[in-house]
Amino acid sequence: MSTDTETPTYTKSALEFKSTSFSVPILIIFNAELVQLEHQIEQKIAQAPEFFKNSPIFIDLQTCNHQQQKVDLSALIKCLQNKKLFPIGICGGNKQQNKLALKLNIPSHTIRENSATTIDASLKLNTIDIEKSDKNSSSEITPSVENMLITQPIRSGQRVYAKGDLTILSHVSAGAEVMAEGNIHVYGTLRGRALAGVQGNIDSRIFCSKLHAELVSIDGHYKINGEIDKEISSNPAQIYLQDQKLIIKNL
Amino acid sequence: MARIIVVTSGKGGVGKTTTSAAIAMGLAKKGHKTAVIDFDVGLRNLDLIMGCERRVIYDLINVINGEASLRQALIKDKRCNQLFILPASQTRDKDALTKEGIGKILEELAKDFKYIVCDSPAGIERGANLAMYFADDAFVVTNPEIASVRDSDRMLGILASKSRRSENDEEAIKEYLLLTRYSPKRVKIGEMLSVEDVQDILSLHLLGVIPESKSVLNASNSGTPVILNEESNAGQAYADVVARYLGEDKPHRFIDEEKKGLFRKIFGSK
Amino acid sequence: MSLLDYFRSSKPSSASLAKERLQILVAHERVSRNQPSYIPKLQQELLTVIQKYVNVGQDAISINYEQDDNQEMLELNITLPDESEQNN
Numbered sequence: 001m002s003t004d005t006e007t008p009t010y011t012k013s014a015l016e017f018k019s020t021s022f023s024v025p026i027l028i029i030f031n032a033e034l035v036q037l038e039h040q041i042e043q044k045i046a047q048a049p050e051f052f053k054n055s056p057i058f059i060d061l062q063t064c065n066h067q068q069q070k071v072d073l074s075a076l077i078k079c080l081q082n083k084k085l086f087p088i089g090i091c092g093g094n095k096q097q098n099k100l101a102l103k104l105n106i107p108s109h110t111i112r113e114n115s116a117t118t119i120d121a122s123l124k125l126n127t128i129d130i131e132k133s134d135k136n137s138s139s140e141i142t143p144s145v146e147n148m149l150i151t152q153p154i155r156s157g158q159r160v161y162a163k164g165d166l167t168i169l170s171h172v173s174a175g176a177e178v179m180a181e182g183n184i185h186v187y188g189t190l191r192g193r194a195l196a197g198v199q200g201n202i203d204s205r206i207f208c209s210k211l212h213a214e215l216v217s218i219d220g221h222y223k224i225n226g227e228i229d230k231e232i233s234s235n236p237a238q239i240y241l242q243d244q245k246l247i248i249k250n251l
Numbered sequence: 252m253a254r255i256i257v258v259t260s261g262k263g264g265v266g267k268t269t270t271s272a273a274i275a276m277g278l279a280k281k282g283h284k285t286a287v288i289d290f291d292v293g294l295r296n297l298d299l300i301m302g303c304e305r306r307v308i309y310d311l312i313n314v315i316n317g318e319a320s321l322r323q324a325l326i327k328d329k330r331c332n333q334l335f336i337l338p339a340s341q342t343r344d345k346d347a348l349t350k351e352g353i354g355k356i357l358e359e360l361a362k363d364f365k366y367i368v369c370d371s372p373a374g375i376e377r378g379a380n381l382a383m384y385f386a387d388d389a390f391v392v393t394n395p396e397i398a399s400v401r402d403s404d405r406m407l408g409i410l411a412s413k414s415r416r417s418e419n420d421e422e423a424i425k426e427y428l429l430l431t432r433y434s435p436k437r438v439k440i441g442e443m444l445s446v447e448d449v450q451d452i453l454s455l456h457l458l459g460v461i462p463e464s465k466s467v468l469n470a471s472n473s474g475t476p477v478i479l480n481e482e483s484n485a486g487q488a489y490a491d492v493v494a495r496y497l498g499e500d501k502p503h504r505f506i507d508e509e510k511k512g513l514f515r516k517i518f519g520s521k
Numbered sequence: 522m523s524l525l526d527y528f529r530s531s532k533p534s535s536a537s538l539a540k541e542r543l544q545i546l547v548a549h550e551r552v553s554r555n556q557p558s559y560i561p562k563l564q565q566e567l568l569t570v571i572q573k574y575v576n577v578g579q580d581a582i583s584i585n586y587e588q589d590d591n592q593e594m595l596e597l598n599i600t601l602p603d604e605s606e607q608n609n
Contacts, residue, residue, distance in 0.1 A: 153454050155408030156401055170454060173404045188454075304546050308580075318565055323579055341550060472539035 017220075024088065025052075028060040029076070032069035038079050045083060057085045062092025073097050077104060147182070154178060154192065166196075174214060183207070195222075196239075206239040207251070221246045253361035256368045257386035257424075259410070261402030263373030265394045266431040269467055270489075271370035272300045273478040274390070277493030279334035280478075283365040286325065288337040288356075290382040291372035292348055295339035301328065302474020303336055312340035315352030321359055330479065335364075345378045353381050375409060385415050388425045388496075391455065394432045395444040400452055403428075407453070428455040429492065434463045435508040446506055459492035461485050462505040556586045567597070575601060 031037065045052045057080060064071050077087050090101045091109040098108035148162035149169070156175030160166065166180035171188030178184060178192065181199045186208035193215040197204030202219045211233050215224050218241045228248060236251040258271040268289075275287035289297035292312060298304040303326050309319035314337075321337075328334035337356075340347065360367050371382035383389060389410050393403040410424055411417060417424075430449060437443040446460060466483030470476060478493070480486040484505055491501045564584050571577055577600070585596040 152411065153407075155411065156404040158408040158412070171452075173408075173452070174401065175405065176408070189451075191452075299542070299546070304542065305549075313561075318561060319579070469535040472535035474542065 024056050024058050026058045026060050029064040029071055032064060032071040034072060034075055034079070037076065041080070041083060052085060054084055054086065056088040059087055059090045060092050061090055061097060065092060065094055073100050074104065077106065153188070180204070202241050209236050210234055211237040211248070216246070216248070218246060223248065253364050254366050254387045255357060255385050256366060256388045256390060257371055257383045258368060258390045258392060259371040259379065259383055259406055260373065260392040260399065261375065261406040262399045265392050265399050266461070267392050268296050268300050268370055269471065269477060270390060270392050270429060270431065271297060271368050272476040273489040274493055275368040276331060276334060276476040277478045277489055278366045279328070279331045281493065281497065282333060284333045284363065285366040285368065286335045286337060286360050286364045287368040287370060289339035289370050290378045291370065292339045292343055292345045292378055293341065294372065295341050297336065297370050298338045299474060300471050301336050301476065303328070304474070307338045310338045310340040312343045312347045314356055315347065315349060321356060345376065348377055348381050350381060350384065354385065357385050375406070380413060383410055383414060386424050388427065390427050390429050390458065392429045392431055393449060393453070395430060395438070395449055397444070400444065400449055404453060407455070426455055427458040427496070428453060429458050429461065431461040432463045433460045433505065435506060439508055457503070458495055459488055460503060460505050461488045560584055560586060571599060577602060
């Protein structure tokens with residue numbers, strides 16, 4: 001009986017959590033005037049009724065809040081729902097708005113970093129703009145450039161999240177967790193967990209000088225401690241995805 | 252300017268209080284006016300290790316609540332007039348500690364003292380968090396043992412994020428490693444993590460290695476900080492630690508097994 | 522065990538010293554644990570009242586609480602300063 005090679009029991013489980021990303025239209029609010037908002041939403045829907053019908057929608061309040069305009073969030077959500085649009089989240093909201101959204105079963109996110117690129121002066125004349133995302137182009141996932149550099153060790157219990165690449169000049173302790181939307185570089189020993197490409201970037205990789213990780217993952221494909229080849233451990237290694245399979249190789 | 256030192260570890264029983272007592276006494280003996288504060292409210296022990304348990308009248312909580320003045324609560328050490336002890340309360344619980352209260356006490360102490368040593372309780376609850384919150388320097392006491400090393404690492408993470416310095420974006424707390432209960436003999440036969448092993452995991456500036464020693468238990472039994480036992484290895488090791496902290500260049504000792512002479516082999520050593 | 526230890530058996534061991542210290546301490550703490558919790562406050566307030574009339578120090582008052590099988594006793598001791606000191 002070769003129990004050693006048997007696949008672990010967790011593969012038989014009924015479900016699996018994975019991280020993925022897809023395009024959702026984002027509604028950027030520039031103005032708190034509800035009547036005006038409603039009117040312009042109607043106009044936009046009239047242009048492409050099929051596209052908007054029963055579509056999920058994300059509300060970006062950042063610009064509006066920046067201008068100190070207080071939009072009535074619950075009225076706005078109700079208005080959208082009446083028009084067969086389904087708000088699935090807000091971002092750039094203040095504390096009060098986030099609390100209110102949560103009450104309405106709508107999650108709130110922190111500031112959407114690429115929204116700044118769409119706010120240009122000309123758009124301010126239009127009080128509202130609906131960003132239509134092309135559902136076919138995966139390039140819509142804008143690669144962010146917010147790289148992060150850390151010179152200190154990442155200690156047990158600490159978590160680090162980078163919007164871009166994450167470079168750590170020291171080690172990552174067991175019990176620590178580092179996550180990046182891009183690549184992860186660890187110039188010390190990686191003992192904790194490292195998750196690269198967490199927003200669906202399948203080309204991201206993990207590099208480290210020594211691999212004693214508890215878990216490594218790229219775009220949700222992961223391997224845990226026991227599955228990592230012992231021979232690789234003490235030499236510089238890289239981890240990447242190839243045909244949906246996680247490859248761990250020495251550099 | 253007073254320096255506030257926190258002696259911390261996360262794990263219990265690794266030698267925080269022994270270390271606090273030793274370094275406070277060591278700093279005081281070098282002529283620096285030093286206060287040592289017990290933050291373990293409800294389970295005070297520093298008074299026992301310092302041998303002043305029968306002189307405790309008021310405690311830290313009394314001062315926080317305004318039931319006594321700081322001057323009334325500070326116990327002057329009988330062996331060194333530069334050393335003062337502020338005991339914890341044995342009867343109250345840790346909820347009596349407040350950030351404002353501790354802040355005020357430390358501010359007042361800082362006017363008069365050169366060093367303030369905060370003896371942290373084990374764990375990562377209020378007492379431990381407050382002991383480290385105002386610190387300038389942290390002595391992380393670690394045993395060469397797997398659970399202790401992991402807890403120290405966790406504590407270092409908390410030190411980096413939950414302190415006054417980190418909240419005010421000031422220069423980070425200076426962290427030092429103190430490896431206690433070290434047995435070169437057991438390291439040699441592979442039973443115990445070595446200094447290098449621990450350093451590899453924690454990457455921290457090593458302030459000193461305190462060897463496992465009978466003199467530590469004897470010191471607590473009699474209420475004398477072990478640093479006062481100048482003949483013992485542990486006492487000398489703590490003296491080195493204090494000297495290094497104050498900037499003296501002392502080579503590390505007690506890391507390798509000491510070769511015993513024939514005479515000492517027969518008659519044993521202290 | 523060192524050979525020399527045989528020659529200094531008369532010296533009290535540190536363990537027995539520790540035991541002695543603990544006995545005193547634990548007995549004392551047991552007593553104070555059974556005390557009503559208002560005693561420190563009572564002491565403070567009494568002191569404030571007395572200080573209004575007499576110039577006494579912070580440690581002028583001592584309160585002792587004792588409990589027998591059928592009675593509780595609160596002993597209050599106030600040390601007044603010497604007449605000469607008071608007039609200064």
